[in-house]
Amino acid sequence: MILITRPVKEAKKLKQLLNKIGYQSHVNSLSSIASANSKINFTKNYLVLLTSLRATNIVVKSPGLNTQKYFIVVGKTSRDKLKKYGFNNILYCAQSSEMLLKNINTKIKKISKKNKFSG
Numbered sequence: 001m002i003l004i005t006r007p008v009k010e011a012k013k014l015k016q017l018l019n020k021i022g023y024q025s026h027v028n029s030l031s032s033i034a035s036a037n038s039k040i041n042f043t044k045n046y047l048v049l050l051t052s053l054r055a056t057n058i059v060v061k062s063p064g065l066n067t068q069k070y071f072i073v074v075g076k077t078s079r080d081k082l083k084k085y086g087f088n089n090i091l092y093c094a095q096s097s098e099m100l101l102k103n104i105n106t107k108i109k110k111i112s113k114k115n116k117f118s119g
Contacts, residue, residue: 002018002023002024002025002026003025003026003028004018004025004026004027004028005028005029005030006029007029007054008027008029010053011027011029012027015027042065042066042069045116045117046117047070047071047072047091047111047112047115047117048069048070048071048072049071049072049073050071050072050073050074050078050082051073051074051097051100052074052075052078053075053077053078053081055078056073056077056078056081056082057081059082059087060081060082060084060085060087067085067086067087067088067089068089069087069089070089070090070091070115070117071087071089071090071091072090072091072092072093072094072100072108072111073090073092073093073094074093074094074095074096074097074099074100075093075094075095075096076093076095078093079093091111091115092107092108092111
């Protein structure tokens with residue numbers, strides 16, 4: 001028996017995948033994520049860094065958010081979700097937080113300087 005403690009929606013997907021390969025699992029979500037603000041106000045000329053799919057889900061559901069914002073994301077799933085919702089200005093996608101940290105001083109500073117981001 002495998003205990004899955006991820007948020008419910010993600011846990012159900014993992015449970016289905018485990019069931020398909022013959023493993024029994026139980027979902028007992030220990031957390032959930034909700035946006036504290038109903039509207040996210042991104043500062044003009046700032047680059048947005050998304051480091052989790054949960055944060056990405058909040059961003060894509062934010063009403064009236066300009067899809068022309070520029071993003072750096074961690075994870076292909078977050079990148080693909082942004083693209084699905086019309087956010088195509090993804091300047092860099094790191095495979096992991098470790099890769100992001102490895103490249104933050106070179107690639108990200110170069111991206112910020114090139115695009116004249118102020119923050």
